[in-house]
Amino acid sequence: MAKIIVVTSGKGGVGKTTSAAAIATGLALRGNKTVVIDFDVGLRNLDLIMGCERRVVYDLVNVIQGEAGLKQAMIRDKRSENLHILPASQTRDKDALTLEGVEKVLMDLSEEFDYIICDSPAGIERGAQLALYFADEAVVVTNPEVSSVRDSDRILGLLSSKSRRAEQNREPIKEHLLVTRYNPNRVDDGDMLNLDDIREILAIDLVGLIPESEAVLRASNQGVPVIHDDKSDAGQAYADTVSRLMGEDVPLRFQSVQKRGLIARMFGGGGRR
Amino acid sequence: MSLNRDRADTAFTFKGGMLPMTVMELSSGDPERIRAQLAGKVSQAPAFFQHTPVVLSVEQLDEPHLALERICAVCRAHKLLPVAVRGGSDPVKQSAWALGLGWFPPQESRPRAVEPRPVEAPVEAELPVPPPEVSVHAGGRIHRGTVRSGQQISASEGDLVVIGAVNPGAEVLAAGSVHVYGSLRGRALAGIHGDREAGIFCHDLHAELLSVAGTYKRLEDIDPKILGCSVQVQLKEDQLRISALN
Numbered sequence: 001m002a003k004i005i006v007v008t009s010g011k012g013g014v015g016k017t018t019s020a021a022a023i024a025t026g027l028a029l030r031g032n033k034t035v036v037i038d039f040d041v042g043l044r045n046l047d048l049i050m051g052c053e054r055r056v057v058y059d060l061v062n063v064i065q066g067e068a069g070l071k072q073a074m075i076r077d078k079r080s081e082n083l084h085i086l087p088a089s090q091t092r093d094k095d096a097l098t099l100e101g102v103e104k105v106l107m108d109l110s111e112e113f114d115y116i117i118c119d120s121p122a123g124i125e126r127g128a129q130l131a132l133y134f135a136d137e138a139v140v141v142t143n144p145e146v147s148s149v150r151d152s153d154r155i156l157g158l159l160s161s162k163s164r165r166a167e168q169n170r171e172p173i174k175e176h177l178l179v180t181r182y183n184p185n186r187v188d189d190g191d192m193l194n195l196d197d198i199r200e201i202l203a204i205d206l207v208g209l210i211p212e213s214e215a216v217l218r219a220s221n222q223g224v225p226v227i228h229d230d231k232s233d234a235g236q237a238y239a240d241t242v243s244r245l246m247g248e249d250v251p252l253r254f255q256s257v258q259k260r261g262l263i264a265r266m267f268g269g270g271g272r273r
Numbered sequence: 274m275s276l277n278r279d280r281a282d283t284a285f286t287f288k289g290g291m292l293p294m295t296v297m298e299l300s301s302g303d304p305e306r307i308r309a310q311l312a313g314k315v316s317q318a319p320a321f322f323q324h325t326p327v328v329l330s331v332e333q334l335d336e337p338h339l340a341l342e343r344i345c346a347v348c349r350a351h352k353l354l355p356v357a358v359r360g361g362s363d364p365v366k367q368s369a370w371a372l373g374l375g376w377f378p379p380q381e382s383r384p385r386a387v388e389p390r391p392v393e394a395p396v397e398a399e400l401p402v403p404p405p406e407v408s409v410h411a412g413g414r415i416h417r418g419t420v421r422s423g424q425q426i427s428a429s430e431g432d433l434v435v436i437g438a439v440n441p442g443a444e445v446l447a448a449g450s451v452h453v454y455g456s457l458r459g460r461a462l463a464g465i466h467g468d469r470e471a472g473i474f475c476h477d478l479h480a481e482l483l484s485v486a487g488t489y490k491r492l493e494d495i496d497p498k499i500l501g502c503s504v505q506v507q508l509k510e511d512q513l514r515i516s517a518l519n
Contacts, residue, residue, distance in 0.1 A: 124423075146441075150422050153440050157421035201440055201458070203419045 002110040005117050005245070006135040008159075010151030012122030014143045015180040018216060019238075020119035021049040022227040023139065026242030028083035029227070032114040035074065037105075038088035039131035040121035041096060047087045050077065051223025061089040064101030070108055079228065084113075094127035106134050124154060133164050137174040139207060139245075143181045144192040149201055152177075156202065176207035178241060183212040184257040195255060208241030210234050211254040289425070291465060293487070296359070297348075298330045304343040311351045322352040332360035332379045341368045380466060413449060420445060420459065427465075441481060450474065460484075464508075473506040474518070488513055 007020040017040075024036035038046035041061060047053040052075045058068035063086070070086075077083035086105075089096065109116050120131035132138060138159050142152040159173050160166055166173075179198060186192040199206060210216075215232030219225060227242070229235040233254055243250045301307065315322050327348065331339060345355045357375035358365065369376045413431030420426050420435060422442030427433065433447035436454050443459035445451050450471045451463045457475035464471030464486035473483055478500055483490045485508040495515065503518040 150441055153422040154442065156419075157424045160421075161424075200456075201438070203438065 002113045002116045004135050005137045006120055006132045007139045008120035008132055008155050009141040010155040011148045014141050014148050016141050017045045017049050017119050019141050020117050021225040022238040023242055024117040025225040026227045026239055027115050028080040033082050034115040035084040035109055035113050036117040037086040038119050041088045042093045044088040044090040046119050049220055050085050052085055056087045059087045059089040061092045061096045063105055097130050102130050129162055132159055135173050139176045139178050141178050141180055149198055152202055175204045177202055177204050178208045180210040181212045182209055207244045209252055209254055210237045295327045296330050297327045300333050302334050302336050302339045304340055304347050308347045315351055324352055324354050326354045326356045328357045328359050329355050330359040337362040337364055339365050469508050476503045477501055478504045
């Protein structure tokens with residue numbers, strides 16, 4: 001049986017798809033058979049981040065409506081043979097998804113894969129609720145700003161009330177906090193919420209801290225999940241996150257301002273501030 | 274499963290709501306006495322009588338049968354719209370329903386001693402102070418865990434105890450008092466049925482809204498010096514008083 005992990009946030013633009021792509025890739029690189037599903041029907045993005053947009057023929061809606069088989073719709077990743085992508089439809093909307101259809105797709109995938117990563121759409125409506133309904137675990141992506149924290153809080157409420165586990169009174173969804181776009185300089189300046197404030201409000205376990213990084217935008221535009229860029233801070237932070245998701249104990253990095261050397265300070269002139 | 278419901282198919286949704294409502298506390302069941310008093314009121318405050326919905330409270334009356342239909346007619350004649358009856362015997366309940374009115378059970382949670390009975394006359398004298406009023410509420414509720422944005426936890430009877438934080442955008446309500454053993458960052462409403470003795474007690478005050486028996490304060494109205502403190506909130510002389518605990 002696969003473990004179903006939903007990557008969700010409530011708020012848009014916080015890095016759900018980037019995180020889903022990086023986490024799925026990281027799990028696959030560790031030898032787990034992994035599939036990542038784009039639930040954002042109508043605003044398909046995951047295929048771009050994964051760099052497989054030119055190979056999309058069928059999509060999740062086709063599978064749910066019986067117009068294509070799972071094998072036809074799934075795209076094998078070019079870089080890792082353990083990783084498959086199930087894209088969303090760009091031409092339909094979220095009403096095309098049905099609960100029974102989603103359940104059947106997840107059950108079928110469950111037999112073959114170790115991990116199923118569901119990339120949730122933003123919002124708290126039907127699309128987001130369907131993405132989280134069958135989840136075993138949830139990665140709640142949050143930026144260090146008040147609106148993102150509030151929306152994550154709202155999603156945590158839905159996870160504990162509107163999921164199948166909640167409705168069947170089973171063990172609740174395991175919730176993980178993933179803080180993205182964290183900039184220690186701006187935290188020190190008071191522009192951003194600090195990690196402790198976020199953790200205090202959301203009151204769930206931290207699974208990762210991704211620093212704000214140029215590598216993320218570059219990776220998105222190149223269609224290579226940032227976790228492949230193992231020289232970059234964000235790539236390393238996602239690798240740590242994947243380790244923690246797999247149950248390893250890894251120390252937290254990138255939380256404080258990295259001391260710049262004397263030379264860098266002399267010639268950098270503090271331009272990054 | 275709620276997710277299966279097609280949005281286009283729903284003609285309505287049920288929502289909880291709290292509306293301010295005038296309660297007409299009857300101390301007599303005689304329609305003529307009510308008429309006489311109403312006529313006087315109308316001349317004093319004509320603006321109030323604009324088809325104002327009222328709840329007829331008959332809790333103080335001991336009569337098993339009431340001329341409910343005539344009382345309603347008197348009210349309507351003075352532009353008051355009775356929408357429901359509170360309290361009274363079973364025949365009163367039946368006749369309320371027959372007249373198309375709602376019926377509410379009598380309000381037990383309100384401490385009786387607070388409302389001096391007319392019989393007792395003013396007892397303002399220097400009598401020995403009665404034992405301190407402790408609102409004891411049956412049927413309260415304990416919630417363990419964080420109350421998150423968008424969630425509403427309420428105790429329709431008694432006190433609500435939250436063991437955890439109440440986050441921004443969350444709402445906690447109780448007929449009695451609200452106790453939060455954690456940060457209070459959302460909205461807290463105590464005494465939602467009008468219990469003026471109810472209070473709000475919390476660690477780490479950052480509430481968006483505090484209300485006791487309908488009297489409220491917004492975060493903006495709260496003295497910033499008291500934010501972050503352990504406090505109690507009580508209703509004193511129609512004002513919310515926030516004071517530090519300890």
